Amino acid sequence: MYPLITSLFLVPVIVSGLLLILPKSVARILVITSSLVLAALSLYVFINLDGVLYFGVPHYVNDLVAVADIVLLVYFGWIALRRRSWQVGLMTVLQFGGLLYLLKILPADHSLQFMVDKLSAFMFLLINVISGIIAIYSLRYIDEEQCSSFRKKHFLSILFWFIAVMNLVVSSNNLEYFFLFFELTTLASFLLIGFRKDELSVKNALTALWMNQVGGVAILAAIFFIIYNGYGEATFSNLLAHASASGIMLPLALLSVAALIKGAQLPFSKWLLGAMVAPTPVSALLHSSTMVKIAPFIILRLSPALKDTPVATVVIALTGFVFVAAAISALSQDNFKRILAYSTIALLALMIMMAAVGTPVTIVAALVLILFHGMSKCLLFLNAGILERVFHLKQSSDMDRLGESGPFTSLVITIGFMSLLLPPFGAFIGKWLSIETLGALATDKKLLGALVIVAVAGGGAVLSPALF
Amino acid sequence: MGLLIARTGDHDKIRFEKTGLVYAGTMYVLLGLIILSVLGLPLLLTGYFVPVTSQIAGMPVAVVMDGWNMHIGAMKLPMVPLLIALFLLPVTIITALFIRFKNVDRVKEYMCGEK
Numbered sequence: 338m339y340p341l342i343t344s345l346f347l348v349p350v351i352v353s354g355l356l357l358i359l360p361k362s363v364a365r366i367l368v369i370t371s372s373l374v375l376a377a378l379s380l381y382v383f384i385n386l387d388g389v390l391y392f393g394v395p396h397y398v399n400d401l402v403a404v405a406d407i408v409l410l411v412y413f414g415w416i417a418l419r420r421r422s423w424q425v426g427l428m429t430v431l432q433f434g435g436l437l438y439l440l441k442i443l444p445a446d447h448s449l450q451f452m453v454d455k456l457s458a459f460m461f462l463l464i465n466v467i468s469g470i471i472a473i474y475s476l477r478y479i480d481e482e483q484c485s486s487f488r489k490k491h492f493l494s495i496l497f498w499f500i501a502v503m504n505l506v507v508s509s510n511n512l513e514y515f516f517l518f519f520e521l522t523t524l525a526s527f528l529l530i531g532f533r534k535d536e537l538s539v540k541n542a543l544t545a546l547w548m549n550q551v552g553g554v555a556i557l558a559a560i561f562f563i564i565y566n567g568y569g570e571a572t573f574s575n576l577l578a579h580a581s582a583s584g585i586m587l588p589l590a591l592l593s594v595a596a597l598i599k600g601a602q603l604p605f606s607k608w609l610l611g612a613m614v615a616p617t618p619v620s621a622l623l624h625s626s627t628m629v630k631i632a633p634f635i636i637l638r639l640s641p642a643l644k645d646t647p648v649a650t651v652v653i654a655l656t657g658f659v660f661v662a663a664a665i666s667a668l669s670q671d672n673f674k675r676i677l678a679y680s681t682i683a684l685l686a687l688m689i690m691m692a693a694v695g696t697p698v699t700i701v702a703a704l705v706l707i708l709f710h711g712m713s714k715c716l717l718f719l720n721a722g723i724l725e726r727v728f729h730l731k732q733s734s735d736m737d738r739l740g741e742s743g744p745f746t747s748l749v750i751t752i753g754f755m756s757l758l759l760p761p762f763g764a765f766i767g768k769w770l771s772i773e774t775l776g777a778l779a780t781d782k783k784l785l786g787a788l789v790i791v792a793v794a795g796g797g798a799v800l801s802p803a804l805f
Numbered sequence: 806m807g808l809l810i811a812r813t814g815d816h817d818k819i820r821f822e823k824t825g826l827v828y829a830g831t832m833y834v835l836l837g838l839i840i841l842s843v844l845g846l847p848l849l850l851t852g853y854f855v856p857v858t859s860q861i862a863g864m865p866v867a868v869v870m871d872g873w874n875m876h877i878g879a880m881k882l883p884m885v886p887l888l889i890a891l892f893l894l895p896v897t898i899i900t901a902l903f904i905r906f907k908n909v910d911r912v913k914e915y916m917c918g919e920k
Contacts (some may be wrong), residue, residue: 427828455860473831749836
């Protein structure tokens, strides 16, 4: 099993490198075959993985991770100077200071840096299948983009590098490693959002960068408090082992903040909305199907420790509000991709909420939503690209009578929206399980139930126009 | 969705557009995955979601079929309405796309030049 899991990290990295040098025709074959291989590998891992697989890496890899952290932050600092972004600069200084301090106090020898369990395998399957489809779709989409042939290769290369980073994020046990991979996803979103290099793309890429860097600062602070409070190594497994300790609340809260930022929850939703300027495969890859799923993944990973804590109560109340506020905001949008972005924020809120409640049924609901939302949103986003490229349509109000000029496309969009709303599709099942469980929650835990109901019914309706 | 499937009546024959192999192929794969996952939902629940949940929650999650109802923990999922929905939804879309009504007013309301 270990070589197969390692292949999920190495194959996309190798493909990413090869795509930069191979000719177009060979690159196309490589993208298709490697997408199929990665999907097959992740399916095999999911079926055959029993229990939890912990594994460590040689000592020198720890040093490499520390160096990579520093190099990454130096790059962020260079971006801050080049683009004159004080927010990126401030976040980079905070991260740099925090990292240097942590490197002094962290134990010299880490063990068991990686942890692969059923949740990781579940995420492998989602990441590799959905990202593979998006990579194949990108072959044509990016071919039609107005840019140099090297930049087209570069785009596909970043996609595969991103797949590798995502596979690493969901396998990390050590929080220092997790910080690096979390920040590498941030870097990927910065590069991909700013791909078109126009003024708006660069501005929105910088917004995505500094907002996600806040999440990185929260992870570093969580590592600090785990070590400061004497709970040993900063790992997810160690955190769960000390779940009942009172001093663990702060690290849990900080990691939840990182999750909420990555999941574009209020007040950090702006980066996801701005990301819609990127090429459509990027919107599908980073901002609907895979990257934002790090948010519910973190909460699910921490779920046994979070359950029934004040941190969980705050997360539930906040996401309850965001769920309705973002859904209402989606109604007021005309741009097709912005409608999808708002509905993503709303559904991510629901997934995080269900993961934070932490009962077996709500965890099932969260997983069902993660999978089906990933497939449906991927379908809709890729269709947004087809609408843009084939029919030259961007606004939903211009799609009047698309049924005549593009019956297949309108059929697919209709099924895509239905699959997010109606029975018997999985997203409906997930929402239905959520509502049933929240009903029980409101009966059993009156204060939390009242908070959720007030947030959902009152706050959402009244505040959403002001906030968005 | 209403706007999408609205028709003027100028084109009574349905002609599916050609978007190309890559675009159409990825759409077919995703549609296939969504439909397969709906059809195989009981299997997915028991073989995909429940093992993950059991490991996260640290306790087994019971998924039991009781006649036409599926019980997930304390929750009951009625399968009959879901199967009816699975049949009705495509019928609704196909009806909207293919069936044309004769001798009905198909003119859109006049909006004084405004869209």
